[in-house]
Amino acid sequence: MRFGYWLPVFGGWLRNVDDERMEATWDYSKRLAQRSEEIGFDLTLVAELNLNDIKGIRAPSLDAWSTAAALTAVTKSLELMVAVRPTFHNPALLAKQAANIDHIGGGGRLSLNVVSSWWKDEAEKYAVEFEQHDRRYDRTSEWLDVVDALWSRDGVDYQGDFYRLRDSVLQPKPLSKPRPTIYAGGESEAAKELISSKCDAYVMHGDSPERVGEKIADMRRRRERHGLPPMIFGVAGYSIVRGSETELTAEVTRITDVQQSKSGYENYQQWLSGTQLDRSVSLADYSVSNRGLQAGLLGTPAQVQDQVAAFERVGVNLLLLQCSPQLEEMERFSEAVITPMRGKT
DSSP states (O other): OEEEEEOOTTSOSBTTOSOOSOOSSHHHHHHHHHHHHHTTOOEEEEOOOSSOTTTOTTSOOOOHHHHHHHHHHHOSSOEEEEEEOGGGSOHHHHHHHHHHHHHHTTSSSEEEEEOOOOOHHHHHHTTOOOOOHHHHHHHHHHHHHHHHHHHHOSSEEEEOSSOEEEEEOOOSOOSSSSOOOEEEOOOSHHHHHHHHHHOSEEEEOSOOHHHHHHHHHHHHHHHHHTTOOOOEEEEEEEOEEOSSHHHHHHHHHHHTOOOTTSTHHHHHHHHHHHSOOSSOOOHHHHHBGGGGGGGOOEESHHHHHHHHHHHHHTTOOEEEEEOSSHHHHHHHHIIIIIHHHHHHO
């Protein structure tokens, strides 16, 4: 099992807690990334939104790509999985940018998390056309074609509905072989078909190991139909490791005190309307993004270790953690879960 975490580019993950002691600043991101390598984390996911959907649109939100490039230069082993939304990035220019960051990191440390845009207000505020769900996936399919072609060869000609290239050249090519890993997530039929045919890894919202296992089995069948090699499977989860049930209950209560008047609530409603999920979500799910509590990474060290092992048994290769405050809770998770589990192998 590999262990990753969401970089707190929004200053936290809790929509009902104003100050999580994890500032949306370069200094905090740098300190967290460097410390995460020391305590056993393998990867960080750098989310991309130009507005802050957690704390409200007037709160700070770090740019994903410049942050990732800088972090690559000041870390040694950490994989930077950088979110990218095709509606916001020309594919040829992004392929060039990503290849350069891959070289900065020495190869194998830059990967993409391809995300279809869902936030209409953000698109309008940043002069980007907002497209409906299936059309976004049509664009993403072409976008991936262009990026993959430019990473693999020169003299690329491409004629699509969204992008047209003539005799295009990209040098230097990425160091990562056969290419930087492309992750993506989605629960609609359009998303699953696209991901199984054109991506390398499938990242899921928080769910129980049983439900995640069913999704993995489905994606494996799709992948086999396309005649492609096995995928990587990741799950998002919010972790709370405590010594007793009383401590755990108190922390869960603190973070799920739903306040619909908070600045992020309207953004959450737009996310729900702009996506196609395979299950309904509750107001408690609203409190923590990406259905993180549903992964069940809650309890004593032994209980959380057992849950990690259950995910591993159904085929999960990567856990992507959110926690708060991030640095302190990641150190707790490392001591209680990562170090003991890796000591057993």
